Amino acid sequence: MFKDKIIFVTGGTGSWGHELVKQLLTYNPKEIRIFSRNETSQFAMKQEFDHNPTLHFIIGDIKEKDTLIEACQGVDYIFHLAALKHVPVCEDQPIEALKTNVIGTQNVIDAAISSNVKKVIYISTDKASDPSNFYGLSKAMGERLIIHANTLNTNTKFVCIRGGNVLGTNGSVIHVFKRQIQEKQKVGITDIRMTRFFLTVQDAIKLLFKATFESIGGEIFVMKMPACRIIDIAQVLIEASNKENIEIETLGIRPGEKIHELLLSAYESTMTVAYDEEYFVILPAINITGIKEHYAQYPPVNLESYNSSTGLMSKEEIKEMLIKGGFI
Template identity: 80%
Template sequence: MFGNQTILVTGGTGSWGYELVRQLLTFNPKEIRIFSRNESNQFTMKQEFDSNPKLHFIIGDIREKDALIEACQGVDYIFHLAALKHVPVCEDHPLEALKTNVTGTQNVIDAAIICNVNRVIYISTDKASNPSNFYGLSKAMGERLIIHANTLNTKTRFVCIRGGNVLGTNGSVIHVFKKQIQEKGQIGITDPEMTRFFLTLEDAIQLVFKATFESLGGEIFVMKMPTCKILDLAYVLIEASDKNNIDIYTLGIRPGEKIHEILLSEYESKNTIAYDNEYFVILPSIHIEGLKEHYSRYELINLINYNSSKELMTKDEIKEMLKKGRFI
C-alpha cells in the first residue's frame, strides 16, 4: 500500500514517529516527510536514520495551516501524531492544548482535502473515551472532527485509531520507574489500585497499519490491549533491577487522572462491532455513506464498556511483555 507513496507524519520525532518511520521504510515509499516543530529532535532523528534520502524533515507547527498545506503537496497518506499529550500540561494550559489538539487537527483535515491526500490516519487515546481531563477532551474533539470530515465533498478518507499506553514512549511510566529505582531507591505511584492498558510500540504500529489498510473511513478502530496494575508493574521492574530495599510510596492521583482507563465507553458500546481478535470498531452516530452497510455482517459487542480493570496480566505476563519490549 505504501510502495512508491509520499507520506507525511505530523509530530514524527516522538517515540511513535521513530517506530512508524522505521516500519514505513520497509514498504519502500517514495518519500516520508517528518513534520514537527522540534529542531533538536529532527537533527537527532536524521542522524539515527543515517540521513536516509527518503526522509525529508520539515520544521513546522500544525497550528499554522499554510505550513501544513505546503507540506502536504503531493502527499498520499498522513499519519497525524502531533499533539500535546501530557495530562498535567494540558490541565495547566488548556488553551494551548485546544490550539494544538483541536485547531491543529482541523488544519490537518483542511490541508489534506486541499491537497487531495488519499487517507488521513489520526492516532487517538483511551483518554478520549468518556474524558475526565482536558487532554482526553481535546483528543475526543479531534476524533469528532476526523469522523465528520468523511461527510465533506472530498475523496480523502479519514480514520481514527484509539489505543492505550504504549511501552517506552516519551514520559512512559517504565522510564520513570527505572530512573527512580536507580537514582532514588524508591518508586512513587499515584494509587495502588490504578490500572492501565499497555502494548509494545512495535505491536501498536502493526495494528495502526492494519487499520490503515482495512478501514473505510469514519470509524474508530479500538485496539484490544492487555491490562495491568501499575503496582504489579513496579514490582516486576524492582525484581528485574536486582536492587534490594526499594520502597514504594503513594503520591495520590493527579488532577484529571482516572484509577481505571476505558478504551470504549458505555455509550460507544451501543454502536461498536467485534471486528476481529485485535480490534473493535466504533461506528459513528452520524451518517457516512456506505459505512454501516460495510460492517452490517459483524455482530455488535456484548460489553458495557472496555475497562482496564478487567483481565489483568499476572506478574509473569508483565515480565514477558517487558522482555519483548526490551525493557528488562
C-alpha cells in the same frame, strides 16, 4: 499501499514516529515527510536513520495551517501523531492543548483536503473515551472532527485509531520508574489500585497498519490491549533491578486522572462491532454513506464497556512484555 507513495507524519520524531517510520520504510515509499517542531529531535532522528534519502524533515507546527498546506503538497497518506499528550500539562495549559489537539487537527484536515490526500489516519487515545481530563477532551474533539470530515465534499478518507499506553514512549511510566529506582531508591505511584492498557510500540504500529489498510473512513478502530496494575509494573522493574529496600510511595491521584482507563465507553458500545481478535470498530453516530452497510456483517459487541480493570496480566506476563520491549 505505500509503495512509491508520499507519506506525511505529523509529530514524527516521537517514539511512535520512530517505529512508524522504521516500519513504513519496509514498504518502499517514495518519500516520508516528518513534520515536527523540535529541531534537535529531527537532527538526532536523521542521524539514527543514517541520513536515509527517503526521509525529508520539515520544521513546522500544526497550529500553522499555511505551513501545513504547503508541506502536504503531493502527499498520499497522512499519519497524524502530533499532540500535547501529558495530562498535567494539558490541565495546566488547556488553551495550548486546545490549539494543538483540536485546532491543529482541523488544520491537518483542511491541508489534506486541499492536497487531495487519499487517507488521513488520526492516532487517538483511551483517554478520549468518556474523558475526565482536558487531554482526553481535546483528543475526543479531534476524533469527532476527523469522523465529521468524511461528510465533507472530498475524496479524502479519514479514520481514527484508538489505543492505550505504549511502552517506553516519552514520559512513559517505565522510564520514570527505572530512573526513580536508580536515583531515589523509591517509586512513586499515584494509587495502588490504578490500572492501564499497555502495548509495545512495535505491536502498536503493526495494529495501526492493519487498521490503515482495512478502514474505509468514518470509523474508530479500537485496539484490544492487555491491561495491568501499575504497582505490578513497578514491582517487576524493582525485582529486575536487583536492588534491595526499594520503597513504594503512594502520591495520590493527579487532577483528571482515572483509576481505570476506558478504551470503549458504555455509550460507544451501543455503536460498536466486534471486528476481529485485535479490534473493535466504533461506527459513527452521524450519517456517513456506506459505512453501516460495510460493517453490517459484523456482530455488535457483547459488553457494556471495555476498561483496564479486567483481564489483568500476571507479573510473569508483564515481565515477558518488558523483556520483549527491551526494558529489562
